[in-house]
Structures are given as C-alpha cells and as structure tokens.
Amino acid sequence: MSGPRALRQPMGLRAVSAGFLGVWCLLASFPFVWIAAMSFKAPVDSFAPNPLHVLFGPATLAAGKGLSLLDLAAGAAVLWIAVRLAVRWLPGVVARGTPPGWIAVGWFVGSLLFGLAFVAVFFGLLPLVLGGLDPVVGPLGVPVLGLTAEHYESVWVGNEFYRNFVNSLIVTAGVVAVSLTVGTLAGYGLARSGSRLAFWLLIVALVFRALPHSVLVAGDLPPFIHSAEVLRPLLGEAAPTLYGKPWAVIAVLVSINQPFTIWMLRSFFQNIPLDLDEAARVDGCTHFQAFRWVIMPVMWPGVITTGLFSFLLAYNDYLVTSLLLDAQNQTMVPAIAGYFNRETTTTDQVEAVAAAVSITAPLFLLVMVFQRQIVSGLTAGAVKG
Amino acid sequence: MKFRTFAAFVGPSLFLMFVFIAAPLVSVFWQSFHVTKARFETVEVETCTPGFLKPTCVTEMVTRPVLDEHGQPRLETRFTGFGSYRNVLEPDRTLAALRDLDWRALLTIDFWKALRFTLTFTLITLPLVIGGGLVIAVVVNNVARSLRGPVIFVSLLPFIITPVIGALSIRWLFIGDGIMTAFLEWWLERDIAMFAQGGTIELLMLFYRVWHVAPFAFVVFYAGLQTVNQDTLESAIIDGASRWERLRYVVIPHLMPLIVFVALIHLMDAYRVFEEVVGFSSQAHVISLQWLTYDLLTPDDSGNRAISRASASAMLTMVGIVILLVPLLLRTWRDQRPGGPGGAGGGR
Structure with missing residues (x-):
C-alpha cells in the first residue's frame, strides 16, 4: 500500500473491513451455492439437518448415484474446456459467421447452440463414456460423492419444463426487441428536443414508472378476456382474445418497461455530443438518417445496457405473466409456483429446487458476461445527479 | 428539432404507454365503481316426487341465473358507487375497531393488514438498504483493486436474481430442518419453526429485501466514491479530521444526491412489495397491498375473479403511491426543468 502515510490504515481497521467484506460475500453467494448443492442430492440428503450430508450426499451415494474421482476430474475438464471455448473460440466464430449488422442475432443463435451442445456433451455423452470407464480403472472409479441429476431430468423431461423455457424465451426476446426499438426512437427524440413538451412527457413517464403493476393488470384483465366481443365490430371474425396470448403479454411488459427504458436511453443519448448530429445534418441527412447511421453505431453500449434491464424485467416477472x-x-x-404450492412430497420440493436453479443459471451467465454493462446501467442516471 | 419529427420519434412509445398504461388506469377507475355479475331471477318452481296415491308436490321460490341463447349466464353491469370500496375497507368494522382502540380487530381486515405490512416493510428496509449499501461500498473501496471485480460479481448476484426465486432460496435455507434453522436451534438450544408465526416470516421477508436491494445501493454509492474530491479529503486530513469525521463531513455530503436517489427508487419499489409473499407463501400471516389486488384478480374456486373489489383495492393502493411520489416529482422538477442542471433519474 503506497500513498500518504496519514491515509494508511491501522491493522485493526483493515482487518475489520476485510472481515466485513468476507461476511458480505458469503451472505451474497451462500443461498446460491446451497440450493445448487441441494438440487443434486436425493431428497433425504437435500433436507438433512446435517450440512455435511447436504454437501456430500451419503444417502444419494448409498442409492448408487455417486461420482468417482475419475468422473469428477472428467467433469471438471469438460467444464474448463467449455469455458475456454466460450471465451476464446466463440466470439471469433460469431464475428465471422454473421453478416454485418446482425451481430446481436448472431450472438443469440451462437450462444444458444453452444449451450445446447454443452448440455448434450455434459449430460449425454460424458455419462455414457464414464459409465464404461469406471469399472475398468479400479480405485479411481469407486463413487465417492453422492450426486444425481435425476431431479433435473424429471423437471425438464418428465414435467416438460422445456415448454415453459420456450415460452420464457419468446416473451423475453419479444420484450427486449420491441422495447429497444421503440425506446431508442423515443429516447433520442427526448434527448434532442429540449422542449417543454418533452419535459412533461418525462415527468408523466416517471409517474407511470411508480405505478404498482397489479393496478395495470387489474385494468388490462377484463378487456383482455372480453376483447373478442369488443373488437368484433372492428375486425370481424378475426378478433382475437388477448388473454393468454404471449404477444399481448409482450406488449404489456414493454409498456410497463417503457418509462424506465426511455429515461435510461435518454441519459445515454445525452452523452453523445450534439456536434455529431449537426455534422450529419450538414452532410444532408434527415433526422432519421442521422439517428440510424451516425448515432446508433456509437450508442451500442447504452443499448446493450438498457436491453439487459429489459431482459431482467421480462425474465423475472411473476405478476403479469401469471395473471395474463x-x-x-x-x-x-x-410455472415454478406449481411446485412449491403442491409440496406434497420432499421429492416435489427438490424438483422445485432444481427448477429454481435452472431459472437462475442463465442469470448467472448474464452477470458473468455483462458485469460491466450492468454496473454502468445502475449508475447511468444516478451519478450525474 | 421540429415538432413533427419529434412526434415521429416519440410516437410509438407514447402509443404503447397510452394503450397499456393510461387506458388501464381509466378502466380500473371505471371498474371500481361498477359491478359485473350474472343476472338472477326468482321463479316459482313446483317439484313433484312420486308418492302413494298421488305425487307429493312442493312449491318453492328458486333464485337462478338468467341464461342467454347459448346457455351462458347473462351478465349485467351495474353502477354501485362506493360499494366495492366499502367491501374492501369494511368501514363498519373499521370504525368499531377504532372506537374500541382494538388494534387486533383492525388487523383482521385484509386491507389494513396489508397496509400495515407494506408501510412497516418500506420504512424498515429503507435505512437498512442505505446503510448496508454504504458500508459495502466503503469496504470494497478499501480492498486491493484486483479483488474488486470478483467482489462486485458476487455482490450483483442477489440483485439480478428473479425475486420469487431469491425469496424461495432463502426460504429453503430455513424450512423444516433446513441448514439455517438447524444452526439456530443448535446455537440457541431451543426448538424453532420459522414459518409457524407471522413475526419470523416478516423478519425473513425484511432480510430478503435488504439482501436483494443492498447491491444496487452499493453499486451506485461505489461509483459515487470514485468521484470524491481528493483535495478536499487531503485538506481535511491536514485540518486533523479523524477517519470517521472525514467520512461524516466529506464523503457522505458528496454522496447525498445519490442517497436521495436510491432512497426514492427504493421507496417506490418497496411499496410494491409482492414477490416476497409468493416466495415465502406468507399469505396466511402476512400480506401486502399488491398481493391483495393480485389475490382478488386470481380466479377463486368457482372460477370467478373479483374484478370490482380488485379495482377498488388498486385505486386505494395508488393513493399511497401518489403520496410517496410528491417529493420525488418535486425533486425531478427542479433538476430536469429545461435549463435546469439535468441528469438524475433512470436507474432501477
């Protein structure tokens, strides 16, 4: 530690500070580690009062579902290779494989395929190969750690959780795409206008942001259920019932998110110098052309950050999606509410834990990849205030 | 920018907000004063059962729904004035409870029960979130640079997790003989059932919310700490200010706008508390205002949704939000006025 001597801290203070930080990190990560450990154990172990049983799973092991040292080593190796590939190899492939301007779609498809390939190798190929190897290698092949993926299997395959996953994917992708398209246009307009009207619109948006979502859903639900009757005079027989339609929910979630989105994008647009617009305008661009060809290319960091928060809103939503x-x-x-409301057996509960871990895993990856953008998004509006 | 260009840019967003935010507000307002239900008629029905010599016949008045040509009950919508509000607030029981100063009786009425929890929840978590965020920010600012990235990564996890799942993951630590309950039982040497009474559930809900939001406060304050004026700090040292005094008189005043910002965002979000009730399944003991509306909107056993009462409860919830919003609006008003110092807002 260099710096002025007066700023140097006494040992006691440093120890207290480091200790507090350690406690906080433990507190922040412990529930995740723990439910992940629980989800891989037989129910007896998952809800055992002895923490060591939850970690090492003796009952799971006794039921013949364990991993040997060889399995652990192979699993760790595959994980390590997957991470290396994702960091070193995937970006290049995505960059080369997609036409310019489609990079976001390229990443989406690329990471989806990569994820599927990983699941196929890790849960499909690896157990097959190791199943053959374990009896051959002697002491290295004796199971030592109780671990089973059967709950994941019954959640994803038996209970068809992949349907919910696809629905989540549709709603989330829809919300992010629409919300960014509409939001960037509005954010740019508001950032460059400076008129009294723009100011009032922002104030109204702020009021809308504070509204409890249940209020909006209470207003939406009856018209959505009866929309076919209401719209029939206008649209004839094609009038849709909006209740239960994913695209109707996308529209609702986009609108709920719109106030936040335009505030955030506006503050990002304000950081882009006005000279850039003016130069484009002097060269004969219309406002829209300047926006599309000059401003948007330098706006990507802001758009990605805002997109992340739209993603979180749509992915994490319970109230709107469960009612509409x-x-x-x-x-x-x-869908997970179905598990913990049932709660008839401990197996159901462990399946709920496995489903919860499945929902959390993508978010975990998201923070890993986009930590910087999330931090910049959290501070975007605040710091300049 | 000309008005027409501005309108073209802002139009789609405004359209969406108008259709899915402003229109539902009007619709909630209207619904809260009207009730839609099946129309009933009372008819005289003679039912006969075969008997000896002659059938035994009973004539009685039966109330039954009027059916339309498809065999569906015919619905009618009636103006009920403040009827739905009365159903939610139950003024007779409320007044009786207030007259007797009977706090328990008052809290048997769902709305007051929900309001009590929502307000205490909001006010208790607020200082904890701000204090917790501030301490974490100061402490992280104190460690070696190479450690800060991983620490921020770990700290962000509770913040981005799906709220229902986050609440569930805390619940699983405490449920039955979960690890934390087992630990507490060993430590306090007594039997503990965390989910048997309202008080402990509420404690867990408070803990969950602070755990969930403190990272947001931390990140905002941490960013603010990077811009503290070093010259001011050094002059404070020269003037003989202790570590605590520097924090109190230099750093915190510098962070004050951010503290206000986090406080207002947190007030808005905590007032909407909902996911905790779902995650901890606390509805038997503790409910919140948003959960009350949600519960009225979910179909009951016979498949009916209490739309009017839900709308009335939603309108009452909004009264609270308006009261909370006034200071926020005044502040934004000052900052964002055309020609004002521009900046704050957004965030989450």
Whole structure:
C-alpha cells in the first residue's frame, strides 16, 4: 500500500473491513451455492439437518448415484474446456459467421447452440463414456460423492419444463426487441428536443414508472378476456382474445418497461455530443438518417445496457405473466409456483429446487458476461445527479 | 428539432404507454365503481316426487341465473358507487375497531393488514438498504483493486436474481430442518419453526429485501466514491479530521444526491412489495397491498375473479403511491426543468 502515510490504515481497521467484506460475500453467494448443492442430492440428503450430508450426499451415494474421482476430474475438464471455448473460440466464430449488422442475432443463435451442445456433451455423452470407464480403472472409479441429476431430468423431461423455457424465451426476446426499438426512437427524440413538451412527457413517464403493476393488470384483465366481443365490430371474425396470448403479454411488459427504458436511453443519448448530429445534418441527412447511421453505431453500449434491464424485467416477472397467460403458455417463473404450492412430497420440493436453479443459471451467465454493462446501467442516471 | 419529427420519434412509445398504461388506469377507475355479475331471477318452481296415491308436490321460490341463447349466464353491469370500496375497507368494522382502540380487530381486515405490512416493510428496509449499501461500498473501496471485480460479481448476484426465486432460496435455507434453522436451534438450544408465526416470516421477508436491494445501493454509492474530491479529503486530513469525521463531513455530503436517489427508487419499489409473499407463501400471516389486488384478480374456486373489489383495492393502493411520489416529482422538477442542471433519474 503506497500513498500518504496519514491515509494508511491501522491493522485493526483493515482487518475489520476485510472481515466485513468476507461476511458480505458469503451472505451474497451462500443461498446460491446451497440450493445448487441441494438440487443434486436425493431428497433425504437435500433436507438433512446435517450440512455435511447436504454437501456430500451419503444417502444419494448409498442409492448408487455417486461420482468417482475419475468422473469428477472428467467433469471438471469438460467444464474448463467449455469455458475456454466460450471465451476464446466463440466470439471469433460469431464475428465471422454473421453478416454485418446482425451481430446481436448472431450472438443469440451462437450462444444458444453452444449451450445446447454443452448440455448434450455434459449430460449425454460424458455419462455414457464414464459409465464404461469406471469399472475398468479400479480405485479411481469407486463413487465417492453422492450426486444425481435425476431431479433435473424429471423437471425438464418428465414435467416438460422445456415448454415453459420456450415460452420464457419468446416473451423475453419479444420484450427486449420491441422495447429497444421503440425506446431508442423515443429516447433520442427526448434527448434532442429540449422542449417543454418533452419535459412533461418525462415527468408523466416517471409517474407511470411508480405505478404498482397489479393496478395495470387489474385494468388490462377484463378487456383482455372480453376483447373478442369488443373488437368484433372492428375486425370481424378475426378478433382475437388477448388473454393468454404471449404477444399481448409482450406488449404489456414493454409498456410497463417503457418509462424506465426511455429515461435510461435518454441519459445515454445525452452523452453523445450534439456536434455529431449537426455534422450529419450538414452532410444532408434527415433526422432519421442521422439517428440510424451516425448515432446508433456509437450508442451500442447504452443499448446493450438498457436491453439487459429489459431482459431482467421480462425474465423475472411473476405478476403479469401469471395473471395474463393461461397454463399452456406459462413462462418459467410462474410455472415454478406449481411446485412449491403442491409440496406434497420432499421429492416435489427438490424438483422445485432444481427448477429454481435452472431459472437462475442463465442469470448467472448474464452477470458473468455483462458485469460491466450492468454496473454502468445502475449508475447511468444516478451519478450525474 | 421540429415538432413533427419529434412526434415521429416519440410516437410509438407514447402509443404503447397510452394503450397499456393510461387506458388501464381509466378502466380500473371505471371498474371500481361498477359491478359485473350474472343476472338472477326468482321463479316459482313446483317439484313433484312420486308418492302413494298421488305425487307429493312442493312449491318453492328458486333464485337462478338468467341464461342467454347459448346457455351462458347473462351478465349485467351495474353502477354501485362506493360499494366495492366499502367491501374492501369494511368501514363498519373499521370504525368499531377504532372506537374500541382494538388494534387486533383492525388487523383482521385484509386491507389494513396489508397496509400495515407494506408501510412497516418500506420504512424498515429503507435505512437498512442505505446503510448496508454504504458500508459495502466503503469496504470494497478499501480492498486491493484486483479483488474488486470478483467482489462486485458476487455482490450483483442477489440483485439480478428473479425475486420469487431469491425469496424461495432463502426460504429453503430455513424450512423444516433446513441448514439455517438447524444452526439456530443448535446455537440457541431451543426448538424453532420459522414459518409457524407471522413475526419470523416478516423478519425473513425484511432480510430478503435488504439482501436483494443492498447491491444496487452499493453499486451506485461505489461509483459515487470514485468521484470524491481528493483535495478536499487531503485538506481535511491536514485540518486533523479523524477517519470517521472525514467520512461524516466529506464523503457522505458528496454522496447525498445519490442517497436521495436510491432512497426514492427504493421507496417506490418497496411499496410494491409482492414477490416476497409468493416466495415465502406468507399469505396466511402476512400480506401486502399488491398481493391483495393480485389475490382478488386470481380466479377463486368457482372460477370467478373479483374484478370490482380488485379495482377498488388498486385505486386505494395508488393513493399511497401518489403520496410517496410528491417529493420525488418535486425533486425531478427542479433538476430536469429545461435549463435546469439535468441528469438524475433512470436507474432501477
């Protein structure tokens, strides 16, 4: 530690500070680690009062579902290779494989395929190969750690959780795409206008942001259920019932998110110098052309950050999706309520834990990849205030 | 920028907000004064059962729904004035409870129960979130640079997790003989059931919310700490200010706008508390205002949704939000006025 001597801290203070930080990190990560450990164990182990049983799973092991040292080493190796590939190899492939301007779509497809390939190798190929190897290698092949993926299997395959996953994917992708398209236009208009009207619109948006979502849903629900009758005079027989339609929910979530989106994008647009617009205008661009060809290319960091928050809103939503979607179009988060409300057996509960871990895993990856953008988004509006 | 260009840019966003935010508000307002239900008629029905010599016949008045040509009950919408509000607030029981100063009786009425929890929840979590965020920010600012990235990564996890899942993951630590309950039982040497009474559930809900939001406060304050004026700090040292005094008189005043910002965002969000009730399944003991509306909107056992009562409860919830919003609006008004010092807002 260099710096002025007066700024140097006494040992005691440093120890207290480091200790507090350690406690906080433990507190922040412990629930995640713990539910992840629980989800891989037989129910007896998952809810055992002895923490060591939850970690090492003796009952799971006794039931013949364990991993040997060889399995652990192979699993760790595959994980390590996957991370290396994702960091080193994937970006290049995505960059080369997609036409310019489609990079976001390229990343979406690329990471989806990569994820699927990983699941196929890790849960499909690896157990097959190791199943053959374990009996051959002697002491290295004896199971030592109780671990089973059977709950994941029954959640994803048996209970068809992949349907909810696809629904979540549709709703989330829709919300992010529409919300960014509409939001960037509005954010740019508001940032460059400076008129009294723009000011009032922002104030109204702020009021809208504070509204509880249940109020909006209470207003939406009856018209959505009866929309076919109401719209029939206008649209004839094609009049849709909006209740239960994913695209109707996308529209509602986009609108709920719109106030926040335009505030955030506006503050990003304000950081882009006005000279850039003016130069484009002097060269003969219309306002829209200047926006599309000059401003948007330098706005990507802001757009990605705002997109992340739209993603979080849509992905994490419980209230709107559970009230406006019917059972067959249900997304992941409301679907999990079915497990913990049932709670008839401990197996159900461990399956709920496995479903919860499945929902959390993508978010975990998201923070890993986009930590910088999330931090900049959180501070975007605040710091300049 | 000309008005027409401005309108073209802002139009789609305004359209969406108008259709899905402003229109529902009007619709909630209207619904809260009207009730839609099946129309009933009372008819005289003679039912006969075969008997000896002659059938036994009973004539009685039966109330039954009027059916339309498709065999569906015919619905009618009636203006009920403040009827739905009365159903939610139950003024007779409320007044009786107030007259007797009977706090328990008052809290048996769902709306007051929900309001009590929502307000205490908001006011208790507020200082904890601000204090917690501030302490974490100061402490992180104190460690070696190479450690800060991983620490921020770990700290962000509770913030971005799906609220329902976050609440569930805390609940699973405490449920039955979960690890934390087992630990507390060993430590306090007594039997503990965290989910048997309202008080402990409420404690867990408070803990969950602070755990969930403190990272947001931390990140905002941490960013603010990077811009503290070093010259001011050094002059404070020369003037003999202790560590605590520097924090109190230099750093905190510098962070004050951010503290206000986090406080207002947190007030808005905590007032909407909802996911905790779902995640901890606390509805038997503790409910919140948003949950009350949600519960009225979910179909009951016979498949009916209490739309009017839900709308009335939603309108009452909004009264609270308006009261909370006044200071926020005044502040934004000052900052964002055309020609004002521009900046704050956004965030989450």
